[in-house]
Amino acid sequence: MTDSRGNFSSRLGFILAAAGSAVGLGNIWRFPYLAGQNGGAAFLFIYLIFIFLLCYPVMVGELAIGRAANSDAFGSYSKLGGKRWGYLGLFGVLAGILVLSFYNVVAGWAFGYFVEIAFGSLLNEKDFGSFYFNYVNDIRDNFWFSVAFMTITSWVVSRGVQKGVEAANKIMMPALYILLLSLIVYSLTLPNAMSGVKFYLVPDLSEIKIQTVFDGLRQAFFSLGLGMGTMITYGSYVSKKQNLISSAAVISVADTMVAFLSGLMIFPLVFSQSMSPSEGPPLVFMVLPKVFHEMGPILGKFVGGSFFLLLCFAALTSTISLLEVPTAYLVDQKKIKREYAVWGLALIIFIVGLPSMLSQGLIPTLNNLPFYRGKDALTFVSDTCDIMLTIGGCLMCVFISFQWKISNMNQELYQGSTIRANSLISKYINFTIRFVCPLLLAFLSILIVIDKFIGLSNL
Ligand code: TRP
Secondary structure, eight states, rough: OOOOTTTOOOOOHHHHHHHHSSSSIIIIHHHHHHHTTTTHHHHHHHHHIIIIIOOOOOOOHHHHHHHHHOHHHHHHHHHHHHHHHHHHHHHHHHHHHHHHHHHHHHHHHHHHHHHHHHTSGGOOOOHHHHHHHHHHHHHHHHHHHHHHHHHHHHHHHHTTTTIIIIHHHHHHHHHHHOOOOHHHHHHTTTTHHHHHHHHHHOOGGGGGGHHHHHHHHHHHHHHHTSSSSSSHHHTTTTTTTSSSSHHHHHHHHHHHHHHHHHHHHHHEEEEEOOOSSOOOOTTTIIIIHHHHHHHHHHHHHHHHHHHHHHHHHHHHHHHHHHHHHHHHHHHSSOOHHHHHHHHHHHHHHHHHHHHHHGGGTTSHHHEEEEEGGOOOOOHHHHHHHHHHHHHHHHHHIIIIIIIIOOOOOOHHTTOOOOOOTTHHHHHHHHHIIIIIHHHHHHHHHHHHHHHHHHHHOOO
């Protein structure tokens, strides 16, 4: 595949880029706090089941579609299933725009925290709770840090698949693992670290409630970045010689490892300062800075700075993939030059993200949406995205089963692989894509709606 669309230069380049898409704020920010709220190990257990049962097959399906059609999300669905199905790809492109719009806001906070800890005086604060609230409502800082983040993302994507997306991931993904492992080694040596590990790793199965299953399912799907055609787009840059079945396994494992290891880094830190592991979303922004503060000015700056740098790397490898999806659409379908497509999209996405940015208290109505049980606009957008992704993923399975046909998917998958129809893995993928994944995803979209408008605990 040496066409002008671009392609990954090697299997490693592809795997790192796809793992980079998957590894993100979701792994380091959302996974640990969900695990903290849902009884630690019990949550991990549920999460792993869904990665295996749902996410892995969906990822294989997306990659197969992309590589078979060699086009962006819209182009791939239209090519394999006609124009009507193309709209499913377009729906994914829109979902990507929406995900990036709020994701970039949170990435901006992470970037701001990194700069303020490593080079500023954030750790001298006394009350990190109020600091966080002031921070996310400081429009000047927020504005510029998210502009900066979007600019870096756009610069990488504008350089193209090989020189931009692949090159950036080849540097950042190994750096991310090194940072993560170093932080784990450090946090495990702290006093009381083992109670954190125990909380995290010894499952208390009585903790498993419908909320745990729901959170695990939703988190697993979001974490692998499925349902909107990221893997279709990345799959379209992969050569026919690559083995998609094993690559998807490596990508899923790499992503799960980072989520798992983040917990292993964070809980010993939290327990070493006798703090609560179940703080929810503020865990990373309110609890951890206090931990770094307690370490003293120099060590705190160093460990805290490394932690937030890690968070920025993870976020950046994901924002790159999120921007690549609509970019590929404009480049392939509208024949717009990559640079123009990227910068134009960045501007639009940034504007779409403004309500999320202003929703943390600055504009009271956005902070307290009357039609959304008083939740803020960022939560609303993020929930809407989750629903769009689950619907997108569910319809993708329907597309493979009824339109494109499982046999065509397999034909694509068998290229570059020695796996054939009689192998267990192939049977497993066919079965899950046909029955398990669409049902789970339909179930999940309904649960998200119920959770948001009624509350699962009221069931
Ligand atoms: N998976 C990333 C995370 O866990 C976010 C992400 C990147 C994503 N690309 C995506 C989410 C596509 C949904 C769809 O943070």
